[in-house]
Amino acid sequence: MLADIPLLSLIIWAPILGGIWVLVAGGERNVPTARVIALATSILTFLLSLPLYTRFDLGSSDMQFVERMPWISTFDIHYHLGVDGISMPLIILTTFITVVVIISSWSVIKQRAAQYLAAFLVLEGLMVGAFAALDSILFYVFWEALLIPMFLIIGIWGGPRRVYATIKFFLFTFFGSVLMLVALLYLYAQGGSFAIHDLYRLPLGMTEQILIFLAFLAAFAVKVPMWPVHTWLPDAHVEAPTGGSVILAAIMLKLGGYGLVRFSLPITPDASQELAWLMIGLSLIAIVYIGFVAIVQPDMKKLIAYSSISHMGFATLGLFIAFRIFDDTGSMAGAGMGVQGSLVQMISHGFISAAMFLCVGVMYDRLHSREIKDYGGVVNTMPIFAAFMMLFALANSGLPGTSGFVGEFMVIMGSFKANFWIAFLAGLTLVLGAAYTLWMYKRVIFGPVGNDGVAGLKDVNGREIVFLVLLALPVLWLGLWPAPLLEILQPSVDNLLQHVAVSKL
Amino acid sequence: MSLMLNDFLPAAPEIFLLAMVSLILVIDVYLPERYRLVTYQLSQATLVATTVLVVLLYPVEPVLTFSDSFVLDRMGSVLKVFVLLMSYFAFFYSKEYLRARNLFKGEFYLLGLFAVLGMMVLISGHSFLTLYLGLELLSLSLYAMVALHRDSTAASEAAMKYFILASLASGILLYGISLLYGATGTLDLAELRSAIGAEGEGRNVVLMLGLVFVVVGIAFKLGAVPFHMWVPDLYQGAPTPVTLFIGTAPKLAGFAMLMRFLVDGMGGLRGDWSDMLVILAILSLAVGNIVAIAQTNLKRMLGYSTIAHMGYMFLGMIAGTTAGYAASMFYIIVYALMAMGGFGMIILLSRAGFESDRLDDFRGLNERSPWYAFLMLVLMMSMGGLPPFLGFWAKWSVLRELVAVDMVWLAVVSVVFSLIGLFYYIRIVRLMYFEKPADHSTVAAPADMRVMISTNGLAILALGLYPGALMAVCISAFAV
Numbered sequence: 006m007l008a009d010i011p012l013l014s015l016i017i018w019a020p021i022l023g024g025i026w027v028l029v030a031g032g033e034r035n036v037p038t039a040r041v042i043a044l045a046t047s048i049l050t051f052l053l054s055l056p057l058y059t060r061f062d063l064g065s066s067d068m069q070f071v072e073r074m075p076w077i078s079t080f081d082i083h084y085h086l087g088v089d090g091i092s093m094p095l096i097i098l099t100t101f102i103t104v105v106v107i108i109s110s111w112s113v114i115k116q117r118a119a120q121y122l123a124a125f126l127v128l129e130g131l132m133v134g135a136f137a138a139l140d141s142i143l144f145y146v147f148w149e150a151l152l153i154p155m156f157l158i159i160g161i162w163g164g165p166r167r168v169y170a171t172i173k174f175f176l177f178t179f180f181g182s183v184l185m186l187v188a189l190l191y192l193y194a195q196g197g198s199f200a201i202h203d204l205y206r207l208p209l210g211m212t213e214q215i216l217i218f219l220a221f222l223a224a225f226a227v228k229v230p231m232w233p234v235h236t237w238l239p240d241a242h243v244e245a246p247t248g249g250s251v252i253l254a255a256i257m258l259k260l261g262g263y264g265l266v267r268f269s270l271p272i273t274p275d276a277s278q279e280l281a282w283l284m285i286g287l288s289l290i291a292i293v294y295i296g297f298v299a300i301v302q303p304d305m306k307k308l309i310a311y312s313s314i315s316h317m318g319f320a321t322l323g324l325f326i327a328f329r330i331f332d333d334t335g336s337m338a339g340a341g342m343g344v345q346g347s348l349v350q351m352i353s354h355g356f357i358s359a360a361m362f363l364c365v366g367v368m369y370d371r372l373h374s375r376e377i378k379d380y381g382g383v384v385n386t387m388p389i390f391a392a393f394m395m396l397f398a399l400a401n402s403g404l405p406g407t408s409g410f411v412g413e414f415m416v417i418m419g420s421f422k423a424n425f426w427i428a429f430l431a432g433l434t435l436v437l438g439a440a441y442t443l444w445m446y447k448r449v450i451f452g453p454v455g456n457d458g459v460a461g462l463k464d465v466n467g468r469e470i471v472f473l474v475l476l477a478l479p480v481l482w483l484g485l486w487p488a489p490l491l492e493i494l495q496p497s498v499d500n501l502l503q504h505v506a507v508s509k510l
Numbered sequence: 511m512s513l514m515l516n517d518f519l520p521a522a523p524e525i526f527l528l529a530m531v532s533l534i535l536v537i538d539v540y541l542p543e544r545y546r547l548v549t550y551q552l553s554q555a556t557l558v559a560t561t562v563l564v565v566l567l568y569p570v571e572p573v574l575t576f577s578d579s580f581v582l583d584r585m586g587s588v589l590k591v592f593v594l595l596m597s598y599f600a601f602f603y604s605k606e607y608l609r610a611r612n613l614f615k616g617e618f619y620l621l622g623l624f625a626v627l628g629m630m631v632l633i634s635g636h637s638f639l640t641l642y643l644g645l646e647l648l649s650l651s652l653y654a655m656v657a658l659h660r661d662s663t664a665a666s667e668a669a670m671k672y673f674i675l676a677s678l679a680s681g682i683l684l685y686g687i688s689l690l691y692g693a694t695g696t697l698d699l700a701e702l703r704s705a706i707g708a709e710g711e712g713r714n715v716v717l718m719l720g721l722v723f724v725v726v727g728i729a730f731k732l733g734a735v736p737f738h739m740w741v742p743d744l745y746q747g748a749p750t751p752v753t754l755f756i757g758t759a760p761k762l763a764g765f766a767m768l769m770r771f772l773v774d775g776m777g778g779l780r781g782d783w784s785d786m787l788v789i790l791a792i793l794s795l796a797v798g799n800i801v802a803i804a805q806t807n808l809k810r811m812l813g814y815s816t817i818a819h820m821g822y823m824f825l826g827m828i829a830g831t832t833a834g835y836a837a838s839m840f841y842i843i844v845y846a847l848m849a850m851g852g853f854g855m856i857i858l859l860s861r862a863g864f865e866s867d868r869l870d871d872f873r874g875l876n877e878r879s880p881w882y883a884f885l886m887l888v889l890m891m892s893m894g895g896l897p898p899f900l901g902f903w904a905k906w907s908v909l910r911e912l913v914a915v916d917m918v919w920l921a922v923v924s925v926v927f928s929l930i931g932l933f934y935y936i937r938i939v940r941l942m943y944f945e946k947p948a949d950h951s952t953v954a955a956p957a958d959m960r961v962m963i964s965t966n967g968l969a970i971l972a973l974g975l976y977p978g979a980l981m982a983v984c985i986s987a988f989a990v
Contacts, residue, residue, distance in 0.1 A: 028880075077978040079985060080910075120880070142906075146897040153891060156936070160944045161876075168944050172936065179896075179932055183925035186906070190913040190921070 011072050012056060013086040016100065017134045020050050024126035027119055036118045040111060043122035047104045050129065054100040057093050063492055066090070066500035068139060076143070082199050085139040090497030091266055091348060092136045094490060095259055098355045099136065101479075102255045103129040106248040108472045109363055113370050114162060114246065121162055125248060128154040132256055136263060141189045142199045144267075148224075148260065149182055155249070155257065163244040170237075170244035177237040181227035185268075188220035192272070205271045208509050214276035221269045228261030231321060232291045235314045242310035243375070247366030250306065254313050254358035259351045262320045266348070270324065271504040277328065284325035289430045291318030296437030300444065305365045306375045308445055309358065312401060315434060316354045322431060323347025323416040327502070329423035337502055339422045344498050345491060346415025352490065353400075353408035353483055360397040360476040364390070367469055368449075372458045377448050381455025386462040391450045393465070393473045398446045400480050402439040408483035520575045520582035523563040523590070524630050530556040531623045538616035546614055553619040554601055557626070561594040574636060578698055581636035585769065585839070585987040589633050589762050592843050596758040596850055597626050602962055603854045604751030606955065610862040611659070613749065618658055622755060625651035629763035635770055638687045638697040645683075645731070648763060649676050652756055656748045668747025675730070675740040683727025689720030690775075699775040706778035713779065721779055724771055725786050732764045734824070735793035738817045742805075745813030750860065750867065753809055754853035757816060758846040765842040768827065773835065780830050787824045788920065794821030795927040802934045809867045811934060812852055815893060818931055819845045822908055825924060829911035832988045837907035840984040844904035847973075851889045851966040858882065858955050858963050872938055874947025882953055883942045885967035892970045894935035895928050900970045903977040 023046030031039025062069060068087030076084040088096060106125055114121045131154070134147035152175055159171035193199055196207040209217070227234045238258075242250050270277050277284075292315050299311035324347045327340035367390060368383065369375055384391040400407035405414075413434065420428035454460045465473065483490060518525065534556070538549045564587055572583035601622060608614040625648050632644030653676070657669035691697055693716040694705040706712045726737065733741040745753050772783050798818025805811035823845070826838030859875075859882070860866040876883040892899035905928065912921045955963075973980055 033880075076976075077981065079978060079982050117876075120876075146902075149897045149902070153887075153896065156939075157943055160940065168940060171944075172933075172940070175936060176929060176933065180926075180929050183928060184922070187909065187913065187918065187921050187925060190906075190910050191918060193910065194914045194916075 012053065012070050013088065013133075013137045014072055016050055016054050016057075016096065017086075017130045017137065019053060019130070020046055020103070020126040020133075021130035023047075023050075024123035024130070027123040027126065031119045031122075033117060033119050039119035039122055040107075043126060044104075044107050046126055047100070047107045047129070051100040051104050054097050054133075057088060058097060058493075061090075061093060061493065064496065066496040069093075071139075076140075080193075080199070081197070082142050083140050084143060085200065086134075086137040086143075087139050088137055089500075090493040090495065091501070092263065094348075094352050094493060095136050095256075095263060096133050098259070098352055099129060099132050099256050101475075102251060102355065102359055105359060105363070105472045105475055106251050108468060108475075109251070109366065110246070110248045111468055113366075114248075117161065121158070121246075121248075124154040124158050125252065128158070128252060132260065135260055139201050140199050141192075141201055141204065141268075144201070145182070145186060145189065148264075149179070151257075152178055155253070158249040158252075159241055159245045162246040162249065165244070166240070167244040170240040173237045174241040177227050177234065181224035181234075184220040185224035188217045191217065201267065205504055207272070209273065211275060211279070211510060214273040214509065215279065218269055218273040218276035218280060221264065221273070225261045225264040225269065226287075228264065229258060229317050229321060230261065230314060231287050231318070232295060232314070235291070235295070238314060239307050239310040242313075242362075243304060243306045247362060247369065250310075250362040250366075251359045254310075254362060255355040258313060258317055259355060262317065262324070262347070262351050265321065265324055266344075266501065271501060273509075274505040275508055275510055277325070277505065278332075281325045281328035284321060285329070285427060288318045288322035288325065289427065291315055292322065292434050293430055293437070296434055296441065299441040300437070302441075303377055304375050305368075305377055305445060305449065306362070308377075308441060309361045309365065309401075312361075312438070312441060313354070313358050315438070316350065316358070319413055319416050319431070319434065320347045320350045320354070322427075323350060323412075323419060326416065326420050326423050326427065327505075329427075330419055331506070333423055336422070337499070337506070339419060340502055341495075341498050342415050343419030344501065345494050346412050346419055348412075348494055348498070349408075349415060349483070349487060349490060350412025353412050353480070356476055356479045356483070357397060357400045357407075357409050360473070360480065361401055363472060363476070364394045364397060367465060371462055374458075377445060379456070380449040380459055382452045382459055383450045383462065385454050386459060387464045389470070390465045390473075393477065394446065394450065396477055397480065398442045400484070402442045403435050406481070406484045408480045408487070410484060411487045517575045520567065520569075520573045521580055521634070522567060523560045524627060524634070526563055527556065527560045527623065527627050527630065530559075531620060531627065534616075534623070535620055538620065541616070546616065549616040549619055550601065550605060550614075553623055554598060556623065557594050557598045557601070561591060561598075564590045564594065578700065579637035579640045580634050582634060584989075586633045586766065588983060588987040589766050589839070590630050592846065593626060593629050593633070593759045593762050596762070596846055597622060597755070599850050599854070599962065599966065600751065600755040600758060603754060603850075603857050603959070606959055607749070607751050607857045607860065611749070613659060615658075618655065618751075621651045621655045621658075625655070625755070626759070629759060632763045633766040636699050636774075638691070638699075641767065641770055642680075642684065642687065644763075645767065646680065648760060649680065652760070655752045655755065656744065658752065659749045662747075662749075664747040665749060668744045671747075672740050672744045679727050679730030679737070682723050682730065686720045686723025686725075686727055689716055689723060693717040693720060699770060702775045703777060706776060708778055710778040710781065713782075717779070718782065721776060721783060722786070724776075725783055725790075728764070728768055728771060729790055731767065732761070732820050733817055734790045734820050735797040735817060738794070738797065741817055742810045742813040745816070746807050746810040746867075750809065750853060750857050750865065754850060754857070757812070757849045757853060761816075761842055761846050761849075765823065765839060769835065772827070784828045784830055787828050791821045791824035791828060791920075792923060794818060794824070795924055799927045799931040799934075802931070805934075806869055807867055808856060808869050808872070808938070809853075811869070812849065815931070815934075816849065818927070819893075821927075822905060822924065825920065826908040826911050828920070829908075829915045829917065831911060831915060833914070833985070834908075834911035836984045836988045837911045839987065840907050840981055841904040843980070843984070844900050847966070848889055848893050848901055848970060851885070851963065851970060852893070854963045854966055855882065855886050855889065858959060859953060861954060869938065869941060870948070873941045873945045875942040877947050878950060879953045881964075885964065886942060887939050888967050888971050890935040890938045892974065894932040896932075897974065898971070899974040900977060901974075903974060903981070907981065
């Protein structure tokens with residue numbers, strides 16, 4: 006009986022309808038009601054997403070919880086949803102982070118609070134839709150539609166340069182996406198289908214594959230973001246309200262990585278192979294160069310934004326290093342390690358970056374500054390907070406025992422199989438990550454009390470402890486015992502590699 | 511030959527409309543001023559009844575009548591239904607605006623109805639004479655409508671400009687028709703088609719010259735670059751309800767004109783005219799989208815946006831397949847629906863002595879009225895081509911057909927321009943949501959207007975979530 010419930014549709018539409026309800030029932034005149042409705046909706050959605058995990062068939066690489074209905078029958082487009090081991094953890098991450106975001110913005114947002122909450126709920130539904138869509142046009146609709154709430158979130162509730170930042174964010178991502186749209190239409194012209202699984206089987210020539218790969222890359226690289234199209238991210242992050250930064254870093258960037266896994270690798274395997282050097286190169290630049298850029302940032306949010314780019318470089322490195330491993334050793338298992346490491350890195354970064362941005366948000370709410378120089382000695386006035394931030398800072402620099410370590414370790418291990426120097430450069434991140442994160446931590450938290458503002462700080466309240474604990478748990482859990490996540494990923498990654506290993510020429 | 515009753519039947523909606531316009535004309539003359547609403551109500555009732563007739567007469571096979579000069583086919587019927595629907599909305603939106611400015615006169619609705627009749631004749635034209643007759647009936651009514659606001663210099667200037675340039679275009683078109691007649695000796699589209707041959711076997715210099723003049727004439731009427739100069743001035747200068755009317759229904763008639771002349775008449779010369787359309791399309795996309803960025807007047811900006819949208823509409827024609835024509839038709843219908851909403855919003859926010867047609871008038875709308883800000887957001891994002899709104903599917907359709915005929919390069923060019931286009935649409939969203947309002951007055955429009963504009967905006971969203979039905983209608987209009 007439970008199997009007949011369209012679970013994925015519920016997870017997509019419940020928050021969207023909840024968002025409308027927030028506006029209608031709560032509205033700006035009745036913000037407390039709006040908050041309660043928003044929190045209830047987000048928790049309900051999170052609970053709805055749990056059966057995806059508990060009832061997930063670990064032995065299968067097939068799509069599960071599949072829903073398929075005709076949508077635009079003239080062009081054979083279906084409302085087709087389903088999850089595998091790759092998308093399921095990302096969906097749970099989305100529903101989880103949304104709950105955290107709603108709690109974190111509880112009393113912080115004063116202006117147009119109901120619209121703020123509604124935008125996040127709508128955004129949640131659209132993001133889940135993008136992760137769950139199995140029809141490329143359905144995916145595209147969700148993928149593009151989620152720009153609108155994000156555009157408003159940054160633009161309405163962001164910092165001083167919010168308008169510039171949000172328009173830059175919007176135009177960058179839109180440009181990448183329209184090229185992807187042309188690629189999808191081309192694939193339809195060749196194979197007569199928009200279903201993602203039909204596209205996996207479509208034979209394509211090398212030139213076609215390279216062009217399609219580049220078109221997909223334009224969409225996904227902007228979202229990841231990869232060097233050199235990352236420039237929107239620091240702007241958007243810095244200007245976005247805390248909740249917006251959290252969603253951007255924790256989930257939106259993952260959409261880019263997810264797109265590479267779901268579209269680029271299996272649809273254009275030969276081009277991915279051919280251009281792996283390029284992708285590895287860009288990833289290494291992101292890891293090393295952006296790591297150095299992060300060190301010198303005077304603004305905490307900007308520092309974490311650059312750290313996100315660097316960490317996402319690991320995710321893309323893991324995906325494309327698989328080709329080198331496969332070429333050099335022929336080992337499917339070795340290649341699988343790279344891809345799995347990349348996916349673990351994405352999930353883990355979702356929790357850690359969310360936590361880091363929330364930590365900055367906690368301080369910003371008190372002193373209204375993101376500049377490192379405005380702080381110093383925060384540990385003296387906020388000891389509990391300092392302890393939490395310590396944990397997240399260490400996780401961000403990849404300390405073993407935290408989730409940040411697992412993904413990076415797997416990717417570096419994989420890289421060693423491919424090439425020592427790639428592994429060496431990637432390994433630099435452990436040094437750089439520690440340098441930029443801990444140095445910032447030192448300047449902000451330790452030392453004597455820097456100024457009167459810091460001297461007057463109050464430690465975290467109950468609400469803030471709730472969301473910090475909520476994020477600390479998965480960071481430690483995935484760090485100490487990542488096996489459950491790896492078990493989920495394994496069959497789908499193997500299945501992916503089998504698709505990738507077959508040439509389409 | 512003698513005409514039987516059956517010969518009149520295919521033109522029954524047009525005949526009914528003509529009879530009603532004449533009747534309303536007489537009634538209006540004898541109506542005391544305080545009963546002016548009756549003219550409006552009769553006009554709306556006429557539109558509804560004509561729509562019913564068009565739907566009842568929806569043909570399976572094309573029917574020719576009046577010595578083959580008038581055709582009733584599915585494409586025509588679908589277009590007519592939308593023309594009537596949009597005219598209904600345009601009349602509706604105009605009511606309060608005209609009242610507030612003391613322009614609520616019978617002439618507006620009578621001229622509007624004559625324009626509708628012209629559009630219907632144009633859509634059904636199957637010979638150069640009927641096509642030209644319909645076009646001129648439409649154009650002459652529109653000239654007068656633009657000039658309706660007699661005391662406004664802007665409106666008079668717009669009317670003058672429109673009249674002179676559009677008459678020039680009519681002349682060019684007529685000259686093209688005369689060349690085609692000279693080359694083939696016929697005014698009938700089917701005979702012209704067979705004279706040219708399926709693959710353009712009968713191609714010659716005079717024919718080509720005629721084709722060029724016809725394309726230029728049509729491009730003038732549609733406002734494609736480089737024949738677009740009149741569009742921004744007209745859109746800005748005309749009273750908003752007239753702009754709304756000109757910006758919606760006549761676009762559908764213009765599409766029909768394109769189809770009748772180029773596809774039905776000169777399908778054999780597709781290779782020649784599609785090259786011309788490529789140039790017109792790229793120029794329209796470039797100029798429309800780029801110049802729109804610099805505008806501070808919303809009506810003028812939407813004028814440039816129209817030019818760009820005509821460029822997109824051409825893309826489906828360039829594909830040159832039946833599916834491509836269907837995509838173009840889908841595009842033009844969707845565009846007209848969006849434009850109607852856009853100008854409707856301007857009318858909604860305006861009041862006596864305040865036009866609300868500057869971009870700045872939309873500043874901070876979200877704080878004044880979140881609901882209308884949301885509707886405007888839907889309309890602007892839809893025009894920009896963002897899913898899940900209807901405008902995305904329109905672009906998606908024409909791009910799909912372009913890619914299907916291996917014109918990927920043109921598709922890429924057009925999406926790059928759509929990026930530029932998006933910039934000025936999100937500027938409106940920016941003003942509404944990110945800025946503070948100048949005054950905090952709430953929107954004061956009558957309830958019926960609110961309901962209509964909400965329906966209009968939500969239709970863009972709802973049809974965007976389920977676009978299949980409207981697409982199927984457009985495709986079935988071309989099915990053989």
